Amino acid sequence: MALSTEQRLDQAGMRRIILPMQSDNPALQHVNAWLADENILFDTGKDDTGTRRVWDELDCTQSLTGVYCTHAHADHVGLAHHFEQAHRLPIYVSDAEMDIARTAFALTPSDAALLRQGFLREMGAHRSGASPSRPLGGRATIPTAHHRPLLEGARLGVGGREWLVRLGGGHSVAPALFLDEKHGLLITGDQILPEMTPYVGLAIDAPDADPLGRMLDFLRSWADVDSAIIALPGHGAPFQNVGDRITGHLASYERRLNRAWQAADVPITGAGLLSALFRVNSGQQVLDIHYAMAAALLNHLVATGRMQKWRDEDGAFQYQRV
Numbered sequence: 001m002a003l004s005t006e007q008r009l010d011q012a013g014m015r016r017i018i019l020p021m022q023s024d025n026p027a028l029q030h031v032n033a034w035l036a037d038e039n040i041l042f043d044t045g046k047d048d049t050g051t052r053r054v055w056d057e058l059d060c061t062q063s064l065t066g067v068y069c070t071h072a073h074a075d076h077v078g079l080a081h082h083f084e085q086a087h088r089l090p091i092y093v094s095d096a097e098m099d100i101a102r103t104a105f106a107l108t109p110s111d112a113a114l115l116r117q118g119f120l121r122e123m124g125a126h127r128s129g130a131s132p133s134r135p136l137g138g139r140a141t142i143p144t145a146h147h148r149p150l151l152e153g154a155r156l157g158v159g160g161r162e163w164l165v166r167l168g169g170g171h172s173v174a175p176a177l178f179l180d181e182k183h184g185l186l187i188t189g190d191q192i193l194p195e196m197t198p199y200v201g202l203a204i205d206a207p208d209a210d211p212l213g214r215m216l217d218f219l220r221s222w223a224d225v226d227s228a229i230i231a232l233p234g235h236g237a238p239f240q241n242v243g244d245r246i247t248g249h250l251a252s253y254e255r256r257l258n259r260a261w262q263a264a265d266v267p268i269t270g271a272g273l274l275s276a277l278f279r280v281n282s283g284q285q286v287l288d289i290h291y292a293m294a295a296a297l298l299n300h301l302v303a304t305g306r307m308q309k310w311r312d313e314d315g316a317f318q319y320q321r322v
């Protein structure tokens with residue numbers, strides 16, 4: 001009889017640790033950490049009292065020999081500095097991820113506010129009738145740990161097991177995925193998720209980047225992955241048929257790109273596009289991440305020649321489909 005996913009994970013020495021998280025999104029009420037052979041930890045959860053309590057009660061930290069982080073968002077790498085300082089553990093993250101986190105943490109609040117205002121102005125969010133935006137809240141920046149870099153193609157031999165490191169991009173700048181070919185396991189972080197399309201938003205300090213292009217390239221390059229592999233995601237339950245999820249993600253981004261393209265038959269700002277993309281009413285408050293998602297779609301349409309953009313006299317970008 002075929003083994004269930006739980007039995008296969010058990011046999012492969014993998015344990016899912018569900019850590020608390022609050023969000024408006026029902027699919028984001030927790031974040032996963034993955035424990036391999038009781039000594040290697042992938043991701044840490046947020047730096048808050050609820051998460052620290054889970055780790056204290058689990059008491060697995062004594063046997064740990066290293067912490068590997070998929071990417072440097074606060075819900076995944078938030079407690080890395082704690083594991084490093086309190087438990088003297090080496091922390092592994094890609095350099096590009098840690099650079100971004102370090103830069104964000106070093107910004108003064110007023111510099112961060114200026115960056116944000118500049119981004120929202122370019123999106124036209126300050127105009128009357130536009131949806132006013134508010135930051136996501138919570139602690140977005142985190143103290144960073146002294147880390148060791150994860151490199152593309154590296155093979156980590158730990159505890160008789162080998163993990164192949166693959167760097168992706170799109171959800172964040174250079175997230176790591178970890179593939180255990182022998183046991184058929186793939187730690188996906190937030191690059192491939194079971195219940196939601198991964199967030200892809202423009203980082204306000206990289207206004208001309210094309211993170212969605214990076215995500216689409218990444219997903220296409222993984223489309224043929226073995227369907228028997230068990231994906232261990234950053235949020236949600238383990239899943240198989242990774243290729244089907246990738247097909248779903250690609251279709252979802254393509255639908256959003258199409259909606260943005262359709263709505264820009266006349267010149268329109270990023271703020272003007274929000275109602276077409278997210279069904280928000282004019283004037284209704286949104287989160288910065290909505291503007292960041294809209295900007296990622298627009299930048300990708302511009303990068304692929306489907307949209308043109310120019311700055312108007314008020315400092316906002318106008319977009320129109322080609």
Ligand SMILES: [Zn+2]
Pocket residue numbers: 031073075076190234235
């Ligand atoms: Zn996450």
